[in-house]
Amino acid sequence: MKKALLVVLISLLVLPTIFAAGQADRGAPKEKVVTVFGAFVDEEARRFEEAIKPFETRTGIKVIYEGSKDFETLINVRVEGGNAPDIAGLPQPGLMNNFAEKGNLVPIWSSLEALIDKNYAPVWKDLGSYKGVAYGVFHRVNAKSFVWYPKKAWQRAGYQVPETWDELLALMDKMVANGHTPWAVGIEAGGATGWVGTDWIEDIMLRTVGPEVYDKWVSNELPFNAPEVKNAFEILGKIWLNPRYVYGGKNTILTTSFGDAQRPMFDTPPKAWMHRQGNFITGFFPDAIQKNLEEEVGVFALPGINPAYGIPVLGGGDQFVVFHDRPEVREFMEFLATWESGELWAKTGGALFPYLNQDLNAYPNVIERSLAEALVNAKVFRFDASDLMPAQVGAGTFWEGIVDWVNGKNLDAVLNDIQKSWP
Amino acid sequence: MKTKGGLLHTTLVTVGRIAISILIPLVAFVILWGGFIFLRDSNAPQSVIAIVAIIWGVGGVALLFFVADWLVNRAPVNIAKKLQPFVFVGPALAILAWYLFFPTVRSLYLSFFDAYSKSFVGLENYIFAFTDSKMLESFTNNLLWIILGTGGSVGCGLLIALLADRSKFEKAFKSLIFMPMAISFVGAGVIWRFVYAYKPAGEDQLGILNALVTLLGGEPKAWFTLQPWNNIFLIIILVWLQTGYAMVIISAALKGVPSTIIEAGRIDGASELKIVGRIIIPHILSTIVTVATTIIIISLKIFDIVFTMTNGNYGTEVIASMQYKQMFRFYHYGRGSAIAIVLVIAVIPVMWYNLRQFSKQEGF
Numbered sequence: 074m075k076k077a078l079l080v081v082l083i084s085l086l087v088l089p090t091i092f093a094a095g096q097a098d099r100g101a102p103k104e105k106v107v108t109v110f111g112a113f114v115d116e117e118a119r120r121f122e123e124a125i126k127p128f129e130t131r132t133g134i135k136v137i138y139e140g141s142k143d144f145e146t147l148i149n150v151r152v153e154g155g156n157a158p159d160i161a162g163l164p165q166p167g168l169m170n171n172f173a174e175k176g177n178l179v180p181i182w183s184s185l186e187a188l189i190d191k192n193y194a195p196v197w198k199d200l201g202s203y204k205g206v207a208y209g210v211f212h213r214v215n216a217k218s219f220v221w222y223p224k225k226a227w228q229r230a231g232y233q234v235p236e237t238w239d240e241l242l243a244l245m246d247k248m249v250a251n252g253h254t255p256w257a258v259g260i261e262a263g264g265a266t267g268w269v270g271t272d273w274i275e276d277i278m279l280r281t282v283g284p285e286v287y288d289k290w291v292s293n294e295l296p297f298n299a300p301e302v303k304n305a306f307e308i309l310g311k312i313w314l315n316p317r318y319v320y321g322g323k324n325t326i327l328t329t330s331f332g333d334a335q336r337p338m339f340d341t342p343p344k345a346w347m348h349r350q351g352n353f354i355t356g357f358f359p360d361a362i363q364k365n366l367e368e369e370v371g372v373f374a375l376p377g378i379n380p381a382y383g384i385p386v387l388g389g390g391d392q393f394v395v396f397h398d399r400p401e402v403r404e405f406m407e408f409l410a411t412w413e414s415g416e417l418w419a420k421t422g423g424a425l426f427p428y429l430n431q432d433l434n435a436y437p438n439v440i441e442r443s444l445a446e447a448l449v450n451a452k453v454f455r456f457d458a459s460d461l462m463p464a465q466v467g468a469g470t471f472w473e474g475i476v477d478w479v480n481g482k483n484l485d486a487v488l489n490d491i492q493k494s495w496p
Numbered sequence: 497m498k499t500k501g502g503l504l505h506t507t508l509v510t511v512g513r514i515a516i517s518i519l520i521p522l523v524a525f526v527i528l529w530g531g532f533i534f535l536r537d538s539n540a541p542q543s544v545i546a547i548v549a550i551i552w553g554v555g556g557v558a559l560l561f562f563v564a565d566w567l568v569n570r571a572p573v574n575i576a577k578k579l580q581p582f583v584f585v586g587p588a589l590a591i592l593a594w595y596l597f598f599p600t601v602r603s604l605y606l607s608f609f610d611a612y613s614k615s616f617v618g619l620e621n622y623i624f625a626f627t628d629s630k631m632l633e634s635f636t637n638n639l640l641w642i643i644l645g646t647g648g649s650v651g652c653g654l655l656i657a658l659l660a661d662r663s664k665f666e667k668a669f670k671s672l673i674f675m676p677m678a679i680s681f682v683g684a685g686v687i688w689r690f691v692y693a694y695k696p697a698g699e700d701q702l703g704i705l706n707a708l709v710t711l712l713g714g715e716p717k718a719w720f721t722l723q724p725w726n727n728i729f730l731i732i733i734l735v736w737l738q739t740g741y742a743m744v745i746i747s748a749a750l751k752g753v754p755s756t757i758i759e760a761g762r763i764d765g766a767s768e769l770k771i772v773g774r775i776i777i778p779h780i781l782s783t784i785v786t787v788a789t790t791i792i793i794i795s796l797k798i799f800d801i802v803f804t805m806t807n808g809n810y811g812t813e814v815i816a817s818m819q820y821k822q823m824f825r826f827y828h829y830g831r832g833s834a835i836a837i838v839l840v841i842a843v844i845p846v847m848w849y850n851l852r853q854f855s856k857q858e859g860f
Contacts, residue, residue, distance in 0.1 A: 106539075146824040171827055175612060264807050264825070321696030324718035328694045464826040476809045480721050490629070496611070496828075 105134045105401040110151070111162030111391060112144035116356075117423070121213075124418035128408045134401045152177055157396040160406065163209070164391050165460040166200050167467060172394065173203035179395040181207040182403065188410040192428050194449075200456050201392050210410050213424045214390030216448045217351035217457070218276050223338045224371040227346070234371070238280070238378040245318055248346055254320045257345035258313060259334025260327065260475065267472030269331050270309075270479065271459040272387065273349065277305040279385040280378035284453045291461045297492035298485070306484055308378075313479065320345035323479050332357040339369075349375055351388075352444045356423055367438050374447060385453035389460055390427070419445075463496050470494040517570060524563045528556050560587070600840065607833035611826075621834035631835070634813045640727055641734070641795040641814065648735035649791050650784060653742025658772060660743075661750050670747065674740035681737065685804030688733050692805075694718040723811045730812060733801050738794065742787045749783035750776065782853060789850035796843050815839050 113121065118140040125136055139158070141147050145168065151157055152172065163169050172178050181189070186207060189198050193211065201209030222232075230251065235241040245255040260269040278287050282301050289295040290302065316322035320337050321329070332354075337344035339359050348354070355366060362369045377384045393409055395402055408414050415426035419435040425445050433449075436442040448454070459467035474487045531552035538545055561583065568579045610617050625631055656673055660666045676684065693703030697716055701707040706716040720726050753776055761771045777784070799816035806812045808821070815835060823832030 104539075149824065149827065171612075264803070266807055266809055324694060324721065325696050327721050328718050465828065468825050469821065473809060480723075480810060 107134060107136045107160065107399075107402050107405045108158045109136060109138045109160045109162065109393070109405075110144070110148060110158035111138065111140050112142075112164050113162070113391070114140040114142055120418050120421050120423065123421065124414060124416070125405075125408070127413065127417070128405065132401075132404060134404065136405060152396070159397045159399070159402045160393050160395055162212070162391040162393050164389070165464075165467075166209075166392070166456065167460060167462070167464055169201070169209050169392060169394055170203045171464075173206070173208055177396060178208045179398045181210075185210070185403070185407050185410060188407055192410055192412070192430060194427065194429065194454070196454055196456075197427055201394075208394050209392030210394075210406055211390050211392050211427055212409050212414065213418065214388055214427045214448070215351045215353055216386050216388040216425060216444055216451075217272050218279075218375045218385065218387045219350065219352065219372050219444065220375055221335065221338070221348045221350065221354065222346060222371050222373075223343050224369055226341075226343050227371060230346075232346070234373045235376055237380075238376050241376050245312070249317050253343070254317070254337075254345050255347055256312065256319045257334050257337045257348045258319050258326045259329030259331050260479070261330045265468070265472065267475040268459065269334075269350075270313075270475030271467075271471050272351075272457065273309050273313075274302075274305050274475070275455075275458045276349075276375055276385075276387050277308050277378070278302070278458070279387060279453065279455055280375075280382060281305060281308070283379070283382045284385065284455055287455055287458065291458050293462075293495050297466075297495065298488040303484065303488060306478065306488070310478075310484070323481075326479055327476065352425055352441065353423065355440070366440060370440065372440055372444070383452050385455065386448060386451035387455055387457060388448065389457040465494055465496050466491060513570070517567065521563055521567065524559055527559070528552075531556065557587075603833040603836050605833075606829050607837050609830050611828040611830055613829050617830060621830045622838070624831055625834050625838050630808075630813050631815075631818060633811060634815045634818050637727055637812060637814050638796060638798070641731055641798050642792050644728065644731045645734045645738070645795040645798070646788050646791045648731065649738035649742045650746075650788050652735060652739040653787070654746050654784065656739065657743045657747040657750055658776070660747065670743060673743055676737050677740040679737065681800035682804055684733055684737055685801050688736075689805060692719040692729060694720075720806050720812075721810050726806065726810050727812055730801055730805055733805075734795065734798065738791050742791065745787050746780060746783060749780040753779045782856060786850065786853040789846050789853065792846050793843055793850065796839065796846070815842075 111118075111121075118138060122136075122138055125138075128134070129136055144164070148161055148163070148168070157177065163172075169178070181201075189201075189207065189210065197211045198207055201207055201211065230253070232244060232248070235244050248255045258269070260267055262268060275287075278290060278301070281304060282290075286295060286301060290297075290299075295301060312318050313326060314323065319326060331350075335348045335350065335354060335357060336359070338346065338348055339362055355363065355370070358366070358370065374384045374386070393406065395406060412426065412428040412431045415424070415428060415431065416435050418424045419426055419431070419441075420437060422437045422441060425441070425448055427448065429449065431445070431449070433442050433445055436445055459471050461467065462471065470491045474491045478484060478487045531548065535545065535549055535552065538548075540548075564583045564586075568576050568583055571579065606613050607621050608616055608618060656669070660669045663669060679687070690702065691704050692706075693701075694706060694716055695701055695703075697710070701710055701716055703716075703719075705719065710716055719729050722729075757775055757779075758771055761775050766774070797816055798814055799820065802808055802812055802814050802817050803820070808814070808817045816839065819832055819835040819839065822828045822835060
């Protein structure tokens with residue numbers, strides 16, 4: 074009985090192995106596979122897969138994309154566990170710096186570097202480099218310095234798009250005088266609560282002290298408790314901490330999810346009249362609004378404050394880095410560095426691309442076209458500072474500081490705490 | 497002739513037996529290794545891999561056991577008897593060592609290194625763990641969780657057990673109270689997010705608490721942002737989850753209190769409160785202590801509720817959420833490991849006491 078069981082067990086174990094081995098031998102010339110791991114999921118992942126189809130049919134290389142909402146945690150676990158993907162799309166340059174520091178990444182090779190130099194503005198290459206060595210290729214990017222508004226309601230109320238910061242402030246007071254609430258703001262985002270606030274501060278920093286000082290702030294040459302930073306918080310505080318300017322006041326700011334925050338704009342009559350957010354927010358608008366985006370929604374760049382710096386654009390993006398150096402991986406990376414890899418996605422909408430030689434007509438509507446144009450033509454473009462700062466600050470104390478400050482903590486204490494946490 | 501043939505025969509048999517004793521484990525090893533290589537490298541369809549993985553996993557465990565058992569049984573009886581327990585306990589010990597003991601030792605090792613686990617930093621990470629303002633906040637909050645969470649769960653559990661014991665609807669009551677036990681901490685977090693949800697005044701209140709407040713004519717409140725009360729709002733969730741556990745165990749102990757003593761007390765004219773305080777509670781004290789220590793351990797490790805509800809914002813940080821943040825958000829392996837070790841050291845005495853209580857009741 075026992076023996077019989079043993080025989081059965083052994084055959085059960087042996088048979089599939091033999092079958093599988095046979096299968097592997099029989100298979101035609103082995104298909105080349107590139108695995109890609111990234112942070113975007115669902116619809117965005119589907120659009121990415123769609124966009125890289127031309128590459129797969131042209132080369133016969135199969136690209137397997139896998140996305141996860143817990144990307145930032147999982148990519149570390151996978152790399153530590155010796156199970157790194159061939160390519161990963163990292164949303165934060167800081168994450169790239171970490172892997173580069175540990176020696177996990179394959180540096181960019183010369184043919185790819187030539188492509189990057191040709192197709193991108195220099196800022197993107199710098200963002201993909203660590204200690205002078207380039208590692209990353211940017212693909213889809215986003216631009217954040219935009220203000221969205223309900224177009225039809227604005228027309229009825231007779232509001233004009235403000236060109237300067239003073240005009241913006243005047244418009245806000247006009248709205249209040251009309252019994253309207255100017256802004257819809259929400260910073261709740263689960264584990265990332267607070268990032269909407271850091272974006273605002275970054276935009277104001279770019280507009281008040283300019284890109285050079287902004288860079289010093291990112292590298293902490295300008296400390297967090299410096300008067301320049303405090304000034305940016307105070308400018309934001311004049312808007313956010315005034316309950317007449319923000320729908321629902323501080324409690325709504327703190328407890329409303331960043332995606333839902335825009336909703337009051339589309340009530341009739343609107344409960345709020347403006348919303349500052351990146352290009353991706355259109356995907357969160359109510360379905361009826363999304364269907365008639367061009368008619369329902371207007372957008373303008375957040376006005377400049379100091380005219381010397383014009384209207385800077387703040388943005389972010391995923392950079393693709395290589396963990397395993399194989400010819401097919403190289404081929405795919407070089408594809409990602411060309412406009413061809415973004416064109417199909419641009420046509421379906423919901424994504425901006427940084428390529429210099431891109432065809433702006435590919436974007437499906439006026440809004441996205443104008444955003445892409447603003448991105449490519451921006452005199453000053455800077456990456457989201459909180460993504461560039463060390464994670465302890467950029468994904469930690471800066472977010473927490475925003476939350477504490479909105480919830481009533483003393484501004485000097487908040488700024489000193491952030492400065493103290495700098496590693 | 498005969499003896500010679502016998503000798504040859506026994507030699508052959510011995511050689512054969514030895515050969516088989518080596519061959520069979522070898523075959524088992526090759527099969528298991530082959531399966532492992534297949535699972536690791538195969539490009540076969542997912543369904544095939546899944547089926548092989550199931551067969552290999554379950555079958556592999558059975559195969560290992562049968563081969564080990566068979567080998568041991570071939571040894572002389574007195575040796576076999578000594579080896580036998582290890583066939584049963586060995587795998588469990590090995591798994592425990594691999595998944596629990598070695599990681600703990602590695603965490604201890606990493607806790608003396610920097611963020612990248614590259615250079616030795618001595619006690620720096622521990623100094624951080626005991627001086628950082630967020631860490632100090634976590635220690636205070638964990639203490640609050642221990643006192644209010646454990647006190648609340650055990651107190652409510654005891655009260656309900658005592659009351660249910662005197663009720664006709666005991667079973668129905670106890671089932672209702674016990675039900676939240678079936679919900680995971682994260683699930684409870686999602687449910688209670690709705691309880692505490694906030695919308696500005698004038699809008700429909702999604703959260704039941706704010707709906708009640710506005711119904712009574714009050715202003716809706718953003719409960720999570722109300723320091724320090726928000727900690728208590730979170731602790732209520734733990735009490736909601738753990739009262740059922742405390743109630744069931746205490747209720748079982750209540751049934752064990754001899755009715756003769758209670759009767760005697762009543763005849764002597766003791767009030768009901770006195771009977772509870774002087775007879776019942778002393779009788780079930782060791783059970784209460786066991787339940788309390790179990791919930792203390794849960795409160796010390798509390799993570800899911802805080803993480804899903806406030807993410808440690810508004811002064812609700814706890815030790816475990818700090819550990820997670822340092823490790824997985826800030827990629828500071830040194831600090832993350834150091835906090836983990838601090839947590840382990842904090843739990844050990846309670847755990848030891850808990851196990852001692854269990855063994856006193858011969859449950860362990």
